[in-house]
Amino acid sequence: MTIIDGKVISAQVKAELKIEVDKIIAVGGSVPHLAAVLIGDNGASESYVASKIKSCEQIGFKSTLVRRDASATEAEVLEIIDELNKDEDINGFIVQLPLPVHINVDKIIEAIDPKKDVDGFHPINIGRMAKGLPAYVSATPYGVLELMKRYDIETSGKHCVVVGRSQIVGLPMSILMQRNAYPGNCTVTLTHSRTQNLKEITLQADILVVALGRPEFITADMVKPGAVVIDVGLTRVEDASKKRGFALKGDVKFDEVSEKASFITPVPGGVGLMTVASLMYNTLLASKGEIY
Ligand code: GUN
Structure with a gap:
């Protein structure tokens, strides 16, 4: 059994990005610039x-x-986005989720210019990703793909079961794993809270990606065996x-589970660190204009 080390791989990705930035600086280019919008005080x-x-x-x-602060109105957040x-x-920016309940998250995401949507949450980026067109791919699924690549995990023809259908992890993960690409070419089953006989399905998984937010589920x-x-859960x-x-x-x-798996990601030290590394990668792509 191999423990997939997100700490080592995310550090590698970031070191590679630093080399790219140093090259940009050496030729007098403009350094990538990421902005983050944080509303409220969720720890x-x-x-x-x-x-x-x-x-x-x-x-x-x-x-x-x-x-x-958490009392910011939807109009104020839309103004910041504008x-x-x-x-x-600014090459790219993110609005950290979740937002306070009085703010409509879909309205906020749709207000982001898809060209600056380095989180890959805008419907245009999700649609382009689904069609296999150049797009910002949301950072957590992208990080999972990168881990699979760097550990040479075979995916073609495998049955990938995704547990959880969130817009930012489960859904994009299922789309990415069925693409005609590596990692991909899987037969994918997307399961969720209404799935019957979940255990019968997870037992068929060659690759099991879990993104439910239910500790030790x-x-x-x-x-x-x-x-x-791949454990995407991260609950306090x-x-x-x-x-x-x-x-x-x-x-x-x-x-x-580690006693049965061939590869497994730990928490912490697994997928979580890759999310940030992938966001940095998307920001570099944005600054180079490589997607749009
Ligand atoms: N909340 C949980 N994960 C994420 C993420 O990847 N991006 C943003 N913006 N919010 C999140």
Whole structure:
């Protein structure tokens, strides 16, 4: 069994990006610039955004953080987006989710210029990705593909079962894994909270991608021996013994499932770190105009 090391691979991706930035600087080009919009004070969102800004600094990208408190109105957020869309110095930006409930997330995402949508959440990017056209691919699924590539995981003809149909992970993951490309060419089953006999289906998975947000939901009896198990879950669970008062838990019961899997991602130290690395990659593509 091989533990897929997201820490090592994300550091590799970021080191490669830094080399690209150094080349841009050497020829007097303009350095990629990412902006992040953070509304409210959700603890997990704060730490994700902080890690995105820190990664920009490590790689040599410019970054801008736009913060408003949770009482910001939808109109105010739309105004911020309009300014970022027009700002010629900013190559790409993200609006960290979730947003406060009084803000319509679809309206916000559709207001982002698809050319600057480095999260790949805009319907135009999702549609282009589904058609196999150049598009920003949302960062977490893209990070999973990168892990599969760098560990030479065979995907062609395999049965990939995705658990969870979220717009930002499960749905794009299922589309990407069926494409005629590597990683891809899988037979894909997309399962969700209404799926009947889930265990019968997960037991057929050669590649099991779990993105449900339910800590330790996948147990060893649900996994086929030799399966590749990708755990996208990242939930904060109260734990007084930890310095920050919580532990990060994945959707897979790692200790028992790792005994059956051929490859498995740990939490933390797996997919989560790749999300940030992929966002950085998309920002570089945006600055070079390589998608649009
Ligand atoms: N919330 C959870 N994951 C993500 C992500 O990848 N991007 C944004 N913008 N918000 C998120």
